[in-house]
Amino acid sequence: MSTSDQHAAADTTVLQRSLKRFDITAMGVAAVISFDTVGQIATGGGEAATWTAVIAVFFLVPYALLFAETGAAFPQEGGPYVWVKLALGRPAAALTTLLYWVTNPIWLGGSLVFIAAETWDGFVFHLGSGTVADYTFKLLFVWVAILTAVVSLRRGKWITTAGAAVKVLALALFTGTAVAYGLRHGFQGLDGAHFAPTTAGFLGLVPVLLFAYVGFEAPNAAGEEMDDPQRDVPAALGRSAAIAAACYLLPVVAILAVVPAGKVTGIGGFMEGARLVFGVYGPAAGPLLKATAVMFVFALLTQGSAWMIVSDRMQAMAAADGGFFSRALGAFHPRLGTPVRTNLLSGAVATVFMLAAMWLADGDAAAVFSVVLTVAVTTLLLSYLVIIPSLVLLRLRRPDVVRPYRVPLGTPGFLVCAGLVYAWIAVGSWSALFPGVIEHLFGISYDFQDVWGVSRGAFEAFTLGTVAVLLLVGAAGMAVAGGFSATGAARTAPGETD
Numbered sequence: 001m002s003t004s005d006q007h008a009a010a011d012t013t014v015l016q017r018s019l020k021r022f023d024i025t026a027m028g029v030a031a032v033i034s035f036d037t038v039g040q041i042a043t044g045g046g047e048a049a050t051w052t053a054v055i056a057v058f059f060l061v062p063y064a065l066l067f068a069e070t071g072a073a074f075p076q077e078g079g080p081y082v083w084v085k086l087a088l089g090r091p092a093a094a095l096t097t098l099l100y101w102v103t104n105p106i107w108l109g110g111s112l113v114f115i116a117a118e119t120w121d122g123f124v125f126h127l128g129s130g131t132v133a134d135y136t137f138k139l140l141f142v143w144v145a146i147l148t149a150v151v152s153l154r155r156g157k158w159i160t161t162a163g164a165a166v167k168v169l170a171l172a173l174f175t176g177t178a179v180a181y182g183l184r185h186g187f188q189g190l191d192g193a194h195f196a197p198t199t200a201g202f203l204g205l206v207p208v209l210l211f212a213y214v215g216f217e218a219p220n221a222a223g224e225e226m227d228d229p230q231r232d233v234p235a236a237l238g239r240s241a242a243i244a245a246a247c248y249l250l251p252v253v254a255i256l257a258v259v260p261a262g263k264v265t266g267i268g269g270f271m272e273g274a275r276l277v278f279g280v281y282g283p284a285a286g287p288l289l290k291a292t293a294v295m296f297v298f299a300l301l302t303q304g305s306a307w308m309i310v311s312d313r314m315q316a317m318a319a320a321d322g323g324f325f326s327r328a329l330g331a332f333h334p335r336l337g338t339p340v341r342t343n344l345l346s347g348a349v350a351t352v353f354m355l356a357a358m359w360l361a362d363g364d365a366a367a368v369f370s371v372v373l374t375v376a377v378t379t380l381l382l383s384y385l386v387i388i389p390s391l392v393l394l395r396l397r398r399p400d401v402v403r404p405y406r407v408p409l410g411t412p413g414f415l416v417c418a419g420l421v422y423a424w425i426a427v428g429s430w431s432a433l434f435p436g437v438i439e440h441l442f443g444i445s446y447d448f449q450d451v452w453g454v455s456r457g458a459f460e461a462f463t464l465g466t467v468a469v470l471l472l473v474g475a476a477g478m479a480v481a482g483g484f485s486a487t488g489a490a491r492t493a494p495g496e497t498d
Helices: 003-011 021-032 035-042 046-073 080-088 090-123 132-150 153-185 199-213 218-225 229-258 266-320 340-359 363-397 410-433 437-441 448-452 456-481
Strands: none
Touching (some): 035 046, 035 229, 046 199, 046 218, 046 229, 080 090, 090 132, 090 266, 090 340, 090 363, 132 340, 153 229, 153 266, 199 410, 363 410, 363 456, 410 456
């Protein structure tokens, strides 16, 4: 075992096995299902439902199969970091983990917190914009999410479990109420809805749908805190993926059925749809709508905390292994068993982005910030461009590893699944980084300035610049930590011996 592996292994000795199959399933549901994404998907109109179903079958299913096999075969703490390290070496693993991790504090401070504040302001209690109440709410939201990742996983898992339950309950309540409303008043939203798939709809929806569906492997970052990962990971991943597919498809169809065409807009798609259909409850509609808004905000909070729990563990393992600045960042608290220093780093990054968004709220600065935020969030997709080939290499190079679950049809089935998933990720990543290019090839009209508020040249400068900055940060982190000394594929993983 190398020196860096000894450091990483030492950091995991304080971990306690507290995640059972139900907990892993709940964590996957809490992390992946997002109310705001439901509304955003519905903006695609009738074909949004079609593409949601198509991508569930041809992306989510093979994706789940790949990670079910790999997660059970390689259950070490750090999950994807360990997989990429074993396949491609520490430098590739460290840079990939940075792209995977940085998405989450930026998303927490640059998107989730603003959606939560807008919902609270519009449906629960007036906050105003830029007021003391507004700043207080947003700071509390960010740091409560971080603190739930700081507490021991034995306790913190119940927060994410509650978030998963609230999500499923709220989406089921909304869907059932929408059906009742439609039976009474008619499904007006279906008038003129076009469910036939189009190329333009496909290119517009692919990035958001892929972003909605990825992440079910995230609980593997806490692999050494699972009670029986080799048996529980495949079953939990399958269940959480099935729940997520239903929780996206059914509410999207419900929104499209009851909200008039052209009036579905992001967050308004869900909350305004709820305001409309809850009218069937008469005088109880107001309290129910307010309760739904509270559940909405709580679900967003637990989604942020779930991602902090898992992605911070990945980044901590990279730091402990000599892949990100100081090994001290990878230390797990001896009593809590959590990477507190990495948690606090995530909180600081989220707070900076939240404050930057507050200060750059108007004019061209807002458009620029929106572009940078969009690219930073899509770094999660970019990380899979390395993770998926790593899974294939592990399948081919390590056939001797015990695999409690195997993709149907063996290695050919694994390769087909990997090819499908990689193709989807490649298209989604390209569409996110270079929007409008594929549309132009197919002769589809795309007004870049109208969509993004900046010119294409400015957009590409900011997008590629953001990715370049992240890669430079990763390279600097490895150089400072001395991680470039191990350039070959590592033969051991944290907690594993030859």
